[in-house]
Amino acid sequence: MTLKYINAVISDVSNDNSLPVLDGNLGPSAVDIQTLYSRHSLLAFDPGFRSTASCKSAITFVDGDNGVLLYRGYPIEELADSSNFIEVAYLLMRGELPDAKSLKEFQDLLHQHNLLHEQIMTFYRGFRRDAHPMAIMVGVVGALSAFYHDVMDISDADSRYLAAVRLIGKMPMIAAASYTYSIGRPQRYPNNKLDYASNFLQMMFGSPVMEYTVDPVLARAFDVILILHADHEQNASTSTVRLAASSGANPFACIAAGIASLWGPAHGGANEAVLKMLNDIGTVENIPKAVTRAKDKNDSFRLMGFGHRIYKNFDPRSRVIQEQAKKVLAHLGKDDPMLEIAIRLEEIAIKDEYFIERKLYPNVDFYSGIMLRAMGFPVNMFTAVFALARTAGWVSHWLELQEESHGIDRPRQLYVGKPLRHYPAKK
Ligand code: SDX
Numbered sequence: 001m002t003l004k005y006i007n008a009v010i011s012d013v014s015n016d017n018s019l020p021v022l023d024g025n026l027g028p029s030a031v032d033i034q035t036l037y038s039r040h041s042l043l044a045f046d047p048g049f050r051s052t053a054s055c056k057s058a059i060t061f062v063d064g065d066n067g068v069l070l071y072r073g074y075p076i077e078e079l080a081d082s083s084n085f086i087e088v089a090y091l092l093m094r095g096e097l098p099d100a101k102s103l104k105e106f107q108d109l110l111h112q113h114n115l116l117h118e119q120i121m122t123f124y125r126g127f128r129r130d131a132h133p134m135a136i137m138v139g140v141v142g143a144l145s146a147f148y149h150d151v152m153d154i155s156d157a158d159s160r161y162l163a164a165v166r167l168i169g170k171m172p173m174i175a176a177a178s179y180t181y182s183i184g185r186p187q188r189y190p191n192n193k194l195d196y197a198s199n200f201l202q203m204m205f206g207s208p209v210m211e212y213t214v215d216p217v218l219a220r221a222f223d224v225i226l227i228l229h230a231d232h233e234q235n236a237s238t239s240t241v242r243l244a245a246s247s248g249a250n251p252f253a254c255i256a257a258g259i260a261s262l263w264g265p266a267h268g269g270a271n272e273a274v275l276k277m278l279n280d281i282g283t284v285e286n287i288p289k290a291v292t293r294a295k296d297k298n299d300s301f302r303l304m305g306f307g308h309r310i311y312k313n314f315d316p317r318s319r320v321i322q323e324q325a326k327k328v329l330a331h332l333g334k335d336d337p338m339l340e341i342a343i344r345l346e347e348i349a350i351k352d353e354y355f356i357e358r359k360l361y362p363n364v365d366f367y368s369g370i371m372l373r374a375m376g377f378p379v380n381m382f383t384a385v386f387a388l389a390r391t392a393g394w395v396s397h398w399l400e401l402q403e404e405s406h407g408i409d410r411p412r413q414l415y416v417g418k419p420l421r422h423y424p425a426k427k
Pocket of ligand 1: 231232234235236265266267268270294295301302303304305306307308309310358360363364365
């Protein structure tokens, strides 16, 4: 197959080889190839979507070369420093920071919708006690579509907003229950006197038979983790939600699809994989061997928590999380050898030609597990926490997609299978 350039190929088949170029407000422009097939019977080939803008979006902007992450134009560092998760969720969904009245109304609405229907709690009983929390969350969130399917009118903006609020409101109890079920502890209910992060921590770690006092330092650190994981433009799980939503599917089912995609170790499942990797490395002395393995093409071992499809510089979130991890460990008076191994591993890797050449840096998952483990989260709950936070981004993209109408997403393919052939005649 000879390499041809678009204008050369197009001029072969038509005298108009122009393709419009669309400019965004930030970031790269995009060649609009929507008519490439209809006008020129040509497809664009881009497996993995490395050069493909799947949609227009105004929610989040990532500049991977410069390590920039903006939620509705606000830098992630400023939001992590000065905002809180509920305000960020409102910002992502509505496009502007709320005033005090709007924020209170939003918080009250979430409080009205943070309880799970008692029948939903029976779904948990269908899982083995050792079921992975992400398996439970996929199932339970998908099951919510059976509870709200008939009362939801996707064509109505208020009904769509209520569905989004229900998902953000109920996710803390769904996530906490996927853990308490596994240890056989009855699930505590939300306490509407608490903020979102504190409420989740009391449902996660509190016993139903005694008072639970949330540590404000840990609640704030957890709120920052939620802010940092809330959205990240068209990542794999968000694109999964958008693709499912494009068929008009029930939003609870769409978010369940996003949870399934996030679970993968190349995506949100990496935070769990990082802890397992650091555990396997075990000591600072073993780091060089791990780095050698990560560079070996014949070894499937990779440095989990390193590298990113978009960031070819530091992931701005990993810096903030490293600081939060240090604060939490100091506050708890804990000394986690994993943190020392992680910091040392980063120091060694980012000076290594292999990682420099490939622009591999620590990503959001590299330090988050260390902090969550120090707070008492079991390793298999790390990605469930990621899903809890990312629900804000997923529902924001779901809402945004409903406003545009490019119809169902239906990628094409480059067919490399057998040409037409016929079934052998019966002998
Ligand atoms: C998240 O998309 C998002 O925005 C995701 C996310 C979000 O907020 O939603 O940011 C969250 O998913 C973060 C990423 C978490 N995943 C991991 O930490 C898993 C480890 N990382 C790799 O699997 C990998 O870096 C990816 C999947 C994250 C990105 O892979 P790419 O962009 O497809 O890079 P690639 O596979 O094409 O690799 C390029 C080169 C290859 O070497 P060569 O073939 O060129 O010789 O870099 C190497 C890879 O082998 N490489 C690594 C590596 N990651 C890439 N080598 C060792 N260790 C690694 N971690």
